[in-house]
Amino acid sequence: MSATARTRTSGIDRSLQVMDILAERRAPMSAYDLAKSAGAPISTIYRLVDELVEREMLSRGPDNTVWLGARLMRYGLVYRARLDVFGSAQQEMQRLVEVTGETVQICTRDGGMMLVIGMEEGEGHFRVASHVGTRVPLNWTASGRLLLGHLGDKERRDAFAASARPSATGMAETDPDRLSAQARADFENRLAVQFNASEFSVACIAAPIRDERGACVATISIVLPDRKAEERQAELARAVQGAAEAVERSLGR
Known part of the structure; x- marks a missing residue:
């Protein structure tokens, strides 16, 4: 497997880990707390959170905590409708x-x-x-x-x-x-x-x-x-x- 493929897979896994943590906690969390829960470098999670917020997979609150985004809701509704x-x-x-x-x-x-x-x-x-x-x-x-x-x-x-x-x-x-x-x-x-x-x-x-x-x-x-x-x-x-x-x-x- 190429280094590019490994990096992409690692990014997908880390994204899913972040969303799983939020779903389990059922409450918004700071990027710092997400990094601690995921056991990941803080810089990695900060960068990942920014990318996911930009793509509406996560949303950012006024207190700078993050939560699941509107795009996930759309996917979920489409899936459930089927x-x-x-x-x-x-x-x-x-x-x-x-x-x-x-x-x-x-x-x-x-x-x-x-x-x-x-x-x-x-x-x-x-x-x-x-x-x-x-x-x-x-x-x-x-x-x-x-x-x-x-x-x-x-x-x-x-x-x-x-x-x-x-x-x-x-x-x-x-x-x-x-x-x-x-x-x-x-x-x-x-x-x-x-x-x-x-x-x-x-x-x-x-x-x-x-x-x-x-x-x-x-x-x-x-x-x-x-x-x-x-x-x-x-x-x-x-x-x-x-x-x-x-x-x-x-x-x-």
Whole structure:
């Protein structure tokens, strides 16, 4: 590989690293803090940030911090518009909020993480920490288990072994064997329920959205206070499963 190609690849990797750091922190950062987080020379990051701001991949605030840019938003909207599963699931998400009055999320897998790609808040004052763009380890959520449930036994176990992390509440399962078995059972039952694993006093009731091959490509879930989930679990389980099935029918499954 030529020196020019290596330099170009290094620049691309460093750009992606900067944007990944911002996405993980979910807040603007100074170029100095970005350099520290990336473990890169400050001069390299300053120069890179200037170039990315010029190209609208990043934006610069009045306090000289940087944030994700408008160009990324355009790319994201175009990409999301092509996702048939998201378009169909979004309609069911809105209907499910109207029917249940609770907050509903659409999630998918991003490597070893679960990613929230859609969210509609329910009535009342209940708010969850996770919102669109939030990424958490797959073992923290009901949706995370479902997203691996269709995989073969070894692949599923290996995925959990590589990605499982303790949660802030200390209640998320981390053993890959138990996670793998639970994920398969949840997927076969088309329902996963989890209490207090990622946030205290918060429950999640999720159902898988499967493609024509039977793989779980996304989930639709109801997120609500744990006490309400206990009281309404059977009702909400039927509702979320019905929503998932409606999305699958719209996709021709």
